[in-house]
Amino acid sequence: MTLSVQHLWLIPALPLAAAAVGAVLPRSGRVPAASAAIAAMGAAFVLSCLALNGALADPARHAVHNFAWFDLGHGAVMLGWLLDPLTAFMCVMVTFVGLLIFVFSLGYMRDDPHFARFFCFLSLFAAAMLGLLVANSLLLLFICWELVGLASYLLIGFWFHRPAAAAAAKKAFLTTRLGDLGFLLGLLWLYDSAGSLLFYDAGRGVLESGVLAGLTAQTVAGGLALSTAIGLLLFCGAVGKSGQFPLHVWLPDAMEGPTPVSALIHAATMVAAGVFLVARLYPLMAADQALAAVPVHALTVVALIGAVTALLGAVIAVAQDDIKRVLAFSTVSQLGYMMLALGVGAWTAAIFHLLTHAFFKALLFLGAGSVIHAAHHEQDIRRLGGLRTRLPATYRTFVIGMMALAGVPFLFSGFWSKEAILHAAHGWTVSPLPLWAGLAAVALTAFYMTRLVAETFFGSPRSPAAAHAEESPAVMRIPLVLLAGCAILLGFLGTPAWPWLQARLAGAPLHGSLEHLFEGGGLMLLSIALVGAGIGLGWRFYGRRPRASAAAADPLAAASPTLMAALAARLGCDEFYAATVGRLHALAAAVADGLDRWVLGAAVSGVGLLGQFGGVVSRENDEGALNGGFDAAGAGLRGAGRSYARAQTGRVHGYLRALAVAFVVLGLVLLAGGVP
Numbered sequence: 001m002t003l004s005v006q007h008l009w010l011i012p013a014l015p016l017a018a019a020a021v022g023a024v025l026p027r028s029g030r031v032p033a034a035s036a037a038i039a040a041m042g043a044a045f046v047l048s049c050l051a052l053n054g055a056l057a058d059p060a061r062h063a064v065h066n067f068a069w070f071d072l073g074h075g076a077v078m079l080g081w082l083l084d085p086l087t088a089f090m091c092v093m094v095t096f097v098g099l100l101i102f103v104f105s106l107g108y109m110r111d112d113p114h115f116a117r118f119f120c121f122l123s124l125f126a127a128a129m130l131g132l133l134v135a136n137s138l139l140l141l142f143i144c145w146e147l148v149g150l151a152s153y154l155l156i157g158f159w160f161h162r163p164a165a166a167a168a169a170k171k172a173f174l175t176t177r178l179g180d181l182g183f184l185l186g187l188l189w190l191y192d193s194a195g196s197l198l199f200y201d202a203g204r205g206v207l208e209s210g211v212l213a214g215l216t217a218q219t220v221a222g223g224l225a226l227s228t229a230i231g232l233l234l235f236c237g238a239v240g241k242s243g244q245f246p247l248h249v250w251l252p253d254a255m256e257g258p259t260p261v262s263a264l265i266h267a268a269t270m271v272a273a274g275v276f277l278v279a280r281l282y283p284l285m286a287a288d289q290a291l292a293a294v295p296v297h298a299l300t301v302v303a304l305i306g307a308v309t310a311l312l313g314a315v316i317a318v319a320q321d322d323i324k325r326v327l328a329f330s331t332v333s334q335l336g337y338m339m340l341a342l343g344v345g346a347w348t349a350a351i352f353h354l355l356t357h358a359f360f361k362a363l364l365f366l367g368a369g370s371v372i373h374a375a376h377h378e379q380d381i382r383r384l385g386g387l388r389t390r391l392p393a394t395y396r397t398f399v400i401g402m403m404a405l406a407g408v409p410f411l412f413s414g415f416w417s418k419e420a421i422l423h424a425a426h427g428w429t430v431s432p433l434p435l436w437a438g439l440a441a442v443a444l445t446a447f448y449m450t451r452l453v454a455e456t457f458f459g460s461p462r463s464p465a466a467a468h469a470e471e472s473p474a475v476m477r478i479p480l481v482l483l484a485g486c487a488i489l490l491g492f493l494g495t496p497a498w499p500w501l502q503a504r505l506a507g508a509p510l511h512g513s514l515e516h517l518f519e520g521g522g523l524m525l526l527s528i529a530l531v532g533a534g535i536g537l538g539w540r541f542y543g544r545r546p547r548a549s550a551a552a553a554d555p556l557a558a559a560s561p562t563l564m565a566a567l568a569a570r571l572g573c574d575e576f577y578a579a580t581v582g583r584l585h586a587l588a589a590a591v592a593d594g595l596d597r598w599v600l601g602a603a604v605s606g607v608g609l610l611g612q613f614g615g616v617v618s619r620e621n622d623e624g625a626l627n628g629g630f631d632a633a634g635a636g637l638r639g640a641g642r643s644y645a646r647a648q649t650g651r652v653h654g655y656l657r658a659l660a661v662a663f664v665v666l667g668l669v670l671l672a673g674g675v676p
Contacts, residue, residue: 022120179240242274303343446534459546
């Protein structure tokens with residue numbers, strides 16, 4: 001049984017309907033709001049599985065359904081749905097992980113007074129994200145892309161009564177809008193050049209060979225191919241949404257939202273949207289690869305940005321003390337890995353890592369949520385400790401997620417997806433930077449995740465909150481167990497011996513053999529050694545002699561206080577932006593304020609005074625000249641009228657007397673004039 005492309009709209013429509021139900025329910029409607037959200041997400045998961053079944057029947061085919069949205073001039077604005085393995089796998093991941101997060105939220109948000117509103121926002125976000133995935137039009141994708149931004153703003157700032165949460169929501173919204181501005185410009189330029197925004201449209205779509213050849217043949221300023229310029233502008237949107245350098249600063253602050261929001265948005269879905277966008281537009285991004293004369297290729301920029309981000313996020317995560325912020329910078333680093341893979345040409349490896357990361361990072365965030373819930377919302381790992389025996393289920397599942405993220409061989413999914421990326425980077429001849437950055441991030445990831453586990457779960461409790469922590473309820477533990485299972489099993493779908501997932505994504509034949517399992521064995525051994533070194537050093541510093549108290553000095557901070565202080569301060573990125581972009585913005589605001597007050601305001605005031613003067617003159621002319629003249633004429637007429645009225649006495653003999661006098665006067669006049 002399959003889901004046809006014509007009915008693909010049902011997948012995002014179900015969560016959207018649940019959001020509509022939640023929007024009209026009163027605050028007391030907790031049960032129907034949560035029930036509608038979970039039921040809609042469950043049904044969307046079933047439909048996504050049916051869509052995947054249909055997509056895998058012919059992985060090389062792009063099934064599309066296009067339709068006119070509204071008429072525009074002599075044509076129409078076209079939208080459409082697209083079903084291929086990339087869409088189907090992403091929909092299955094988003095709906096399944098989202099469903100588990102929704103269930104987890106039942107326990108985590110149980111005591112929140114705005115429980116119903118929370119599920120309404122979750123459903124709205126899920127609907128927008130799923131709409132983005134099924135779109136066959138860059139315009140429809142952009143619409144859903146902005147709705148995702150709106151929903152993330154609402155969820156990050158859900159506890160808006162906290163100043164930090166309100167500020168984080170605004171920061172996330174505004175920072176991602178910077179990237180979206182480039183996205184919008186690229187979208188408009190692409191429509192102007194190609195005349196369409198459909199991805200596939202019987203040879204006329206912007207990802208089809210005929211249109212791509214035309215875009216590649218044109219050049220713009222600097223010798224760039226038109227496809228390169230448009231691709232880089234569209235990539236700006238991915239940089240903002242996926243927290244890539246230099247727009248990565250919003251993602252760690254977004255941890256101010258409830259922990260299920262962090263798991264849903266900042267591990268599995270929203271931040272992965274940028275990776276999905278580049279993967280979807282990969283034919284456009286790679287169209288300039290055959291042009292040797294161009295100064296830069298779009299994918300080269302993607303690879304270098306990804307490499308810098310992967311290393312930057314891992315380095316900063318080493319010194320963070322908030323359990324969620326460690327995972328946030330880890331997410332920044334892993335998203336850099338995915339962009340690195342896309343840039344070096346291994347888009348299937350990027351999607352493989354996206355899918356594995358979604359499961360084990362959602363597991364880690366929900367595990368952190370379980371710790372926070374049990375420890376009465378304590379998030380500072382320096383004040384935790386000793387939770388291994390108090391939260392046994394959370395501890396075991398969290399360690400599975402940690403080993404998957406660190407790339408522990410050979411059981412965990414993160415190892416296989418990470419190795420696929422490193423091997424692709426090793427074969428990239430443009431620059432060794434992605435490989436070096438990736439290998440450095442391997443060791444750092446293993447180190448900071450070992451530090452996180454040791455500080456949180458080992459030693460003795462270092463605060464009353466940790467000392468009185470109790471295991472989370474079953475509604476929160478069950479999603480952890482399911483995600484832990486996926487963090488192990490999913491890796492076996494993409495091993496070099498059986499790369500089923502990559503073959504299905506690429507629509508290529510499956511060629512699997514045990515001989516391929518240890519291809520590039522030297523690089524694999526180096527990677528394994530780096531993982532071992534990172535875990536060993538992390539355990540040496542933090543696990544062998546656990547912190548005795550919350551106030552005890554960090555071992556690395558004691559060894560290198562300046563470096564650790566810089567890393568704890570995120571290398572001063574926020575301060576640098578405040579000192580440069582922030583001050584420039586403040587200067588521009590001051591200039592605009594001065595122009596408004598002293599130039600435009602003065603001009604407006606001058607025009608107002610001129611108008612007042614004209615009014616005074618007009619009033620004087622009107623009242624003194626025109627009205628005065630009319631008043632005088634009116635007074636004369638009234639006087640004449642009164643005189644005439646007095647003459648009209650109604651006495652006949654008086655009239656005859658006046659007539660006789662008039663005849664006498666007339667006679668005298670005639671005689672005086674000499675009338676013959």
